[in-house]
Amino acid sequence: xxxxxxxxxxxxxxxxxxxxxxxxxxxxxxxxxxxxxxxxxxxxxxxxxxxxxxxxxxxxxxxxxxxxxxxxxxxxxxxxxxxxxxxxxxxxxxxxxxxxxxxxxxxxxxxxxxxxxxxxxxxxxxxxxxxxxxxxxxxxxxxxxxxxxxxxxxxxxxxxxxxxxxxxxxxxxxxxxxxxxxxxxxxxxxx
Amino acid sequence: xxxxxxxxxxxxxxxxxxxxxxxxxxxxxxxxxxxxxxxxxxxxxxxxxxxxxxxxxxxxxxxxxxxxxxxxxxxxxxxxxxxxxxxxxxxxxxxxxxxxxxxxxxxxxxxxxxxxxxxxxxxxxxxxxxxxxxxxxxxxxxxxxxxxxxxxxxxxxxxxxxxxxxxxxxxxxxxxxxxxxxxxxxxxxxx
DNA sequence: TCGATATATATCAAATCAATATATATCCCC
DNA sequence: GGGGATATATATTGATTTGATATATATCGA
Numbered sequence: 001x002x003x004x005x006x007x008x009x010x011x012x013x014x015x016x017x018x019x020x021x022x023x024x025x026x027x028x029x030x031x032x033x034x035x036x037x038x039x040x041x042x043x044x045x046x047x048x049x050x051x052x053x054x055x056x057x058x059x060x061x062x063x064x065x066x067x068x069x070x071x072x073x074x075x076x077x078x079x080x081x082x083x084x085x086x087x088x089x090x091x092x093x094x095x096x097x098x099x100x101x102x103x104x105x106x107x108x109x110x111x112x113x114x115x116x117x118x119x120x121x122x123x124x125x126x127x128x129x130x131x132x133x134x135x136x137x138x139x140x141x142x143x144x145x146x147x148x149x150x151x152x153x154x155x156x157x158x159x160x161x162x163x164x165x166x167x168x169x170x171x172x173x174x175x176x177x178x179x180x181x182x183x184x185x186x187x188x189x190x191x
Numbered sequence: 192x193x194x195x196x197x198x199x200x201x202x203x204x205x206x207x208x209x210x211x212x213x214x215x216x217x218x219x220x221x222x223x224x225x226x227x228x229x230x231x232x233x234x235x236x237x238x239x240x241x242x243x244x245x246x247x248x249x250x251x252x253x254x255x256x257x258x259x260x261x262x263x264x265x266x267x268x269x270x271x272x273x274x275x276x277x278x279x280x281x282x283x284x285x286x287x288x289x290x291x292x293x294x295x296x297x298x299x300x301x302x303x304x305x306x307x308x309x310x311x312x313x314x315x316x317x318x319x320x321x322x323x324x325x326x327x328x329x330x331x332x333x334x335x336x337x338x339x340x341x342x343x344x345x346x347x348x349x350x351x352x353x354x355x356x357x358x359x360x361x362x363x364x365x366x367x368x369x370x371x372x373x374x375x376x377x378x379x380x381x382x
Numbered sequence: 383t384c385g386a387t388a389t390a391t392a393t394c395a396a397a398t399c400a401a402t403a404t405a406t407a408t409c410c411c412c
Numbered sequence: 413g414g415g416g417a418t419a420t421a422t423a424t425t426g427a428t429t430t431g432a433t434a435t436a437t438a439t440c441g442a
Contacts, residue, residue: 001287009290019421033289040398042423065405065421084294085302088287090313096192096279098224098341099200103275104334111276122281143295146359149372150352157348161341168337181340210390231429233392256390256436
């Protein structure tokens with residue numbers, strides 16, 4: 001999905017500024033399955049406006065810079081639907097934490113621990129944010145709910161796995177020297 | 192991690208050609224946490240060679256094009272170690288499948304099903320490949336084992352979640368209309 | 383012969399990323 | 413007072429990556 005389609009996706013849910021679109025990819029539901037930067041968003045919005053797929057209204061604000069609020073047009077919605085009918089590319093994951101931990105034997109024990117615990121914290125935070133967001137759920141589309149629960153299952157698995165498998169990288173700390181991963185036990189999702 | 196570091200990482204495990212480095216990011220362990228294309232690999236190797244961080248030997252082959260086999264130098268290994276000490280960027284996930292499923296209500300039921308089942312198949316395949324690879328394990332570094340088991344836990348969660356939560360997107364097919372996600376039950380990892 | 387596959391190296395235009403710039407505000411610390 | 417941090421805003425640019433393409437050596441099948 002290119003930046004134009006990603007912007008159309010956010011705007012299909014409601015009008016937004018370029019900055020708010022970026023926020024949707026940081027804290028909103030879209031951040032679970034895509035990232036996109038300002039360097040892509042603004043040129044994409046400019047192109048979409050030129051193509052008649054979005055319109056915008058400039059708004060002045062008190063104590064804040066002016067903003068442009070974009071709206072999707074029927075042509076934009078049609079373009080989004082066309083994009084949803086294309087064959088999707090395979091999922092891609094990029095994790096510098098895992099790259100570093102892959103080379104654990106090259107790291108000082110302190111650095112190994114630092115990276116591991118910091119990594120675990122990132123997923124604990126994400127899970128906590130999700131659990132907060134769950135309390136605000138009103139009327140939600142099935143697709144949104146599916147992605148939410150899947151994301152939560154993923155984060156839960158990450159936290160659970162790392163909490164229970166320190167022995168794989170820190171046998172000296174855990175007193176365990178076996179190299180078998182612990183079974184997953186946590187319950188995930190809505191229940 | 193830039194392309195140069197990624198190449199150094201592969202070469203730290205043993206000599207390889209540019210093509211073999213790419214293969215490590217497709218079928219090998221690195222593909223679980225990074226992707227990189229030829230457009231980045233070859234320029235990176237050229238730069239690394241110019242910087243003295245790798246050396247290469249040109250080899251002629253029977254029935255195949257000639258190849259360049261690259262080796263990491265001590266300077267390259269030092270550069271890799273420096274990279275491993277930098278603060279890692281946050282994990283990033285890109286999933287066109289999830290983008291499409293997020294907009295499930297915009298899809299025809301047939302398309303929704305097609306995407307869902309195709310998505311489930313991608314993770315089933317990955318899990319199957321992993322289970323095959325597990326049979327070939329010899330002496331493995333702890334970091335490699337950790338990443339392997341974490342990856343397996345992730346793929347297992349994805350398969351399990353999707354097998355048990357069709358009702359979230361297909362209430363008409365499953366006879367279930369509740370919107371709660373099923374608990375995770377599968378056992379992951381080395382057991 | 384073409385298309386597909388596999389093994390190889392290499393390149394290029396398009397897209398994205400990361401950083402930067404500018405603007406309007408607030409807060410805190412030195 | 414200035415700097416740094418934060419937040420809300422738009423915009424741009426150089427560096428890097430991506431996806432496609434090209435070339436080469438082979439095999440296989442329609």
